[in-house]
Amino acid sequence: MEPHLRRPTRRACERCGRVERWDDDVATWRIASEDGEKQVGSPYCIHEWDINGRFAPFEEAV
Ligand SMILES: [Zn+2]
Numbered sequence: 001m002e003p004h005l006r007r008p009t010r011r012a013c014e015r016c017g018r019v020e021r022w023d024d025d026v027a028t029w030r031i032a033s034e035d036g037e038k039q040v041g042s043p044y045c046i047h048e049w050d051i052n053g054r055f056a057p058f059e060e061a062v
Contacts, residue, residue: 011049016041 009022010032018041019032031038041047 008051011051012039013041013045013047014050015048016045018042018045018047 007022010019011029012019017039019034019039020029021032022028023030031040033039
């Protein structure tokens with residue numbers, strides 16, 4: 001049985017506050033909306049995504 005692969009579905013930039021969500025339908029990141037406002041952050045930012053280092057490729061057995 002293959003281990004269930006876990007992918008991040010949300011990432012946030014630690015610098016400008018941009019938030020993106022993974023869209024499985026188009027297999028790409030899309031800008032997330034929160035409270036009806038798109039979390040675009042800064043277009044000039046070199047985004048520093050907060051999923052780096054914390055993302056575990058496999059689900060831990062609970
Ligand atoms: Zn950013």
